[in-house]
Amino acid sequence: MELAVLMQRAAVDHSVIAAMVKKGIFILSEKEVARISEGNDDAVQLPALSNDQQQALHLIHQAFDQLQPVLLHGVTGSGKTRIYIELITEALQNDKQVLYLLPEIALTSQIVERLFEVFGNNVLIYHSKMPDMERVEVWKEAAGKAKLIIAARSGIFLPFDRAGLIIVDEEHDASYKQTSPNPHYNARDVALYLAMKYKAHIILGSATPSLESAFNVKAQKFQKVSLTSRFGEVSLPQIEIVDLVYERKTGRYKPVLSVPLQKAMAAVLERGKQVILFQNRRGYVPTIQCKNCGWTAMCTNCDVNLTYHKYANDLSCHYCQQRKKNPSHCPDCGSQDIGELGLGTEKLENVVKQYFPNARVGRLDFDTTRTKAAQDKLILSFARGELDVMVGTQMVTKGFDFDHVALVGVIDADALIRFPDFRAVERAYQLMTQVAGRAGRRQEMGKVMIQTYSAEHPVIKEVVSGNFEGFVARELAERKQFWFPPFCRLIVLDIRHSSLENTQLVAKEWTTALQDRLGERVKGPIVPSISRVRNQYIRNVVIKMEKDDALITRTKQYILQLKDTFSQIKELKMVRVNIDVDPY
Ligand SMILES: [Zn+2]
Numbered sequence: 069m070e071l072a073v074l075m076q077r078a079a080v081d082h083s084v085i086a087a088m089v090k091k092g093i094f095i096l097s098e099k100e101v102a103r104i105s106e107g108n109d110d111a112v113q114l115p116a117l118s119n120d121q122q123q124a125l126h127l128i129h130q131a132f133d134q135l136q137p138v139l140l141h142g143v144t145g146s147g148k149t150r151i152y153i154e155l156i157t158e159a160l161q162n163d164k165q166v167l168y169l170l171p172e173i174a175l176t177s178q179i180v181e182r183l184f185e186v187f188g189n190n191v192l193i194y195h196s197k198m199p200d201m202e203r204v205e206v207w208k209e210a211a212g213k214a215k216l217i218i219a220a221r222s223g224i225f226l227p228f229d230r231a232g233l234i235i236v237d238e239e240h241d242a243s244y245k246q247t248s249p250n251p252h253y254n255a256r257d258v259a260l261y262l263a264m265k266y267k268a269h270i271i272l273g274s275a276t277p278s279l280e281s282a283f284n285v286k287a288q289k290f291q292k293v294s295l296t297s298r299f300g301e302v303s304l305p306q307i308e309i310v311d312l313v314y315e316r317k318t319g320r321y322k323p324v325l326s327v328p329l330q331k332a333m334a335a336v337l338e339r340g341k342q343v344i345l346f347q348n349r350r351g352y353v354p355t356i357q358c359k360n361c362g363w364t365a366m367c368t369n370c371d372v373n374l375t376y377h378k379y380a381n382d383l384s385c386h387y388c389q390q391r392k393k394n395p396s397h398c399p400d401c402g403s404q405d406i407g408e409l410g411l412g413t414e415k416l417e418n419v420v421k422q423y424f425p426n427a428r429v430g431r432l433d434f435d436t437t438r439t440k441a442a443q444d445k446l447i448l449s450f451a452r453g454e455l456d457v458m459v460g461t462q463m464v465t466k467g468f469d470f471d472h473v474a475l476v477g478v479i480d481a482d483a484l485i486r487f488p489d490f491r492a493v494e495r496a497y498q499l500m501t502q503v504a505g506r507a508g509r510r511q512e513m514g515k516v517m518i519q520t521y522s523a524e525h526p527v528i529k530e531v532v533s534g535n536f537e538g539f540v541a542r543e544l545a546e547r548k549q550f551w552f553p554p555f556c557r558l559i560v561l562d563i564r565h566s567s568l569e570n571t572q573l574v575a576k577e578w579t580t581a582l583q584d585r586l587g588e589r590v591k592g593p594i595v596p597s598i599s600r601v602r603n604q605y606i607r608n609v610v611i612k613m614e615k616d617d618a619l620i621t622r623t624k625q626y627i628l629q630l631k632d633t634f635s636q637i638k639e640l641k642m643v644r645v646n647i648d649v650d651p652y
């Protein structure tokens with residue numbers, strides 16, 4: 069009898085059983101039970117392929133015949149999954165295994181459900197949050213009977229026996245890159261290598277492909293296949309700009325929710341439809357500030373502001389989890405005039421409730437989804453129409469499709485564009501386009517409103533017109549001019565130690581040693597925008613290199629050799645040096 073069943077029927081806990089086992093009344097033994105779900109074996113009726121989809125499938129087959137990787141660029145709602153299903157079916161018929169990679173399994177459970185419906189018993193799931201025992205089972209199956217494995221990035225390490233097809237869905241997603249813990253890798257790039265090794269077909273799919281992949285198309289390394297229209301005659305959403313400069317000029321400016329966005333929300337809620345609001349910052353406000361002396365709440369362990377969470381009435385650091393009580397007065401000057409700086413999802417939720425007291429508002433961010441159950445519940449209640457407005461961080465931009473979302477609002481586009489990173493504009497394009505794609509599904513055209521002070525920024529215009537090719541051409545030209553990936557390779561050395569002196573010393577030593585060999589390609593030591601985390605000082609050394617395999621191999625060897633040398637010097641070996649190739 070199964071232990072859990074026995075305990076339940078006898079209404080006893082584990083200690084009672086353990087005592088009886090000790091006395092030899094029961095024998096406890098372990099038996100392996102496959103956790104492979106009993107899916108639905110009835111054949112699922114799939115919608116016929118549209119002309120566009122048929123055409124795309126034909127082009128994919130052609131590329132596969134030439135062993136070329138395919139980039140499937142399909143606008144949101146164009147039915148990429150339908151095409152994947154065709155390809156998976158073909159692979160399984162040829163007795164090949166399929167690896168279907170997703171950036172985050174939890175957030176994309178709709179796709180997982182769909183694949184379960186179609187492939188039933190043949191589906192296995194694999195990700196790092198699963199219990200080890202279950203992971204071991206999938207691991208064993210991968211080397212044997214497994215047919216279709218849906219996995220997060222770690223799925224690339226499974227020991228496939230006869231992999232025939234790898235699908236990298238949402239290939240642009242930054243969560244394919246693992247930075248911590250080691251090893252550092254980008255699962256998309258590893259998947260390309262694996263496909264070559266297994267002689268398997270590989271298809272990367274996205275509504276907003278990465279510049280790396282767009283570049284590979286231009287270099288004729290990938291075959292690009294496009295799906296430009298939404299499946300089932302649904303039109304793409306209409307995107308409008310709310311020009312905040314104009315709003316201010318005309319004196320009708322309202323913080324957080326502009327007048328045009330409020331009006332659009334009111335109209336949509338009136339019709340019983342749903343709204344998604346996207347703000348990529350969690351907490352109530354990013355920080356608080358003394359209006360008298362300018363003091364802001366900083367973490368004592370890290371070089372970052374503490375985020376104010378109203379719900380818990382505390383200030384917390386998103387880097388080291390330090391928590392402090394919200395001060396009643398300024399610790400520097402004693403003034404009680406402490407104000408809020410910026411906007412987080414928690415405050416956005418409050419503002420929505422003030423303007424629309426009858427609306428049922430949900431919030432999807434790291435703080436409301438600490439358990440998978442909480443996250444599932446939130447998404448399910450939105451899907452069931454028990455919520456009218458969903459406020460959230462980039463979690464709301466990812467993969468879930470609801471039929472009744474008529475309006476999507478991007479609250480602060482400027483924060484996305486101005487983020488200090490060379491990929492900021494690319495991410496802004498991706499996030500805005502992805503979240504826009506949540507609007508308007510069956511029957512009606514959705515509406516998207518983007519609030520910004522930078523209405524003239526080219527990326528805003530490209531998002532509005534859906535001009536992906538224009539975005540790629542312009543952004544690639546900029547990357548080329550300033551010599552950034554995909555035109556070069558980047559290696560970043562992240563140097564950390566509790567003593568500032570040691571950190572600086574080691575950063576200097578590395579810079580000098582690397583410059584000896586690589587000259588101008590090495591920049592350092594650089595003080596990063598967040599220069600201390602958990603009481604560890606941080607300095608970076610950046611190597612920018614030509615995409616020359618021989619040079620890269622030589623550099624790698626040199627770095628390893630230096631690491632070895634430094635680790636033998638007493639003063640330097642305590643300083644941690646983390647090496648990240650192709651950082652994200
Ligand atoms: Zn003060």
Ligand SMILES: [Zn+2]
Pocket residue numbers: 367368369370385386387388389390602
């Ligand atoms: Zn901190």
